Amino acid sequence: MDLGCGPGNISEKLSKEWPNTSVLGIDGSKEMIHKAKIRKNLQEKPLNNLNYLCEDIKNIKLVDISDKKHINLLVSNSLIHHITHINEFFECILSLSSENTLNFHKDLIRPINEKYALELKAECASKYNETLTSDYYASLQASYRADELRNLIADKNLVHLDVLEEDNKYLILYGSV
Numbered sequence: 312m313d314l315g316c317g318p319g320n321i322s323e324k325l326s327k328e329w330p331n332t333s334v335l336g337i338d339g340s341k342e343m344i345h346k347a348k349i350r351k352n353l354q355e356k357p358l359n360n361l362n363y364l365c366e367d368i369k370n371i372k373l374v375d376i377s378d379k380k381h382i383n384l385l386v387s388n389s390l391i392h393h394i395t396h397i398n399e400f401f402e403c404i405l406s407l408s409s410e411n412t413l414n415f416h417k418d419l420i421r422p423i424n425e426k427y428a429l430e431l432k433a434e435c436a437s438k439y440n441e442t443l444t445s446d447y448y449a450s451l452q453a454s455y456r457a458d459e460l461r462n463l464i465a466d467k468n469l470v471h472l473d474v475l476e477e478d479n480k481y482l483i484l485y486g487s488v
């Protein structure tokens with residue numbers, strides 16, 4: 312299951328990598344799910360194991376998706392910084408996971424200071440347009456630091472969940488809940 316799947320980048324990769332599993336991409340935006348479905352229909356080989364659902368993560372536990380015991384892998388990419396109340400994210404993964412579910416959630420790290428944030432912004436501006444650059448900068452500012460997530464995990468006593476850092480730019484929440 313791919314939470315906050317957007318246009319389906321990661322969902323498609325999972326679907327192609329593991330054709331004998333069932334992949335579900337979920338996103339709160341109708342437009343994103345629409346895009347994801349269009350992309351799915353444009354694939355050379357049909358991705359019959361891939362489905363999409365439009366739902367806010369805070370309501371996912373309320374809808375009948377599947378037997379949660381069958382979710383082996385729960386992933387997200389660039390979702391966490393979108394969630395205003397981080398507890399909603401944890402409630403969601405807790406309600407969907409069993410002890411057999413591997414959680415893997417990747418997101419940006421909030422830069423350590425404004426100077427570094429501006430350096431990253433400039434790096435982005437050298438490759439992408441103004442809109443993408445300002446979205447990226449806003450995302451950086453909305454993101455978490457690894458220690459903040461570690462503290463939350465400790466408060467919640469989620470001892471099998473860890474936070475890894477990649478290149479001072481990304482964090483990965485990894486393990487089981």
Ligand SMILES: C[S@@+](CC[C@H](N)C(=O)[O-])C[C@H]1O[C@@H](n2cnc3c(N)ncnc32)[C@H](O)[C@@H]1O
Nearest residue numbers: 315316317320338339340343367368388389393
């Ligand atoms: C930066 S995009 C990442 C898309 C995709 N994961 C990727 O890596 O290409 C974040 C996505 O999270 C979705 N999102 C944000 N808040 C959400 C929520 N509360 N419930 C479900 N989806 C949400 C947005 O609609 C958006 O498509």
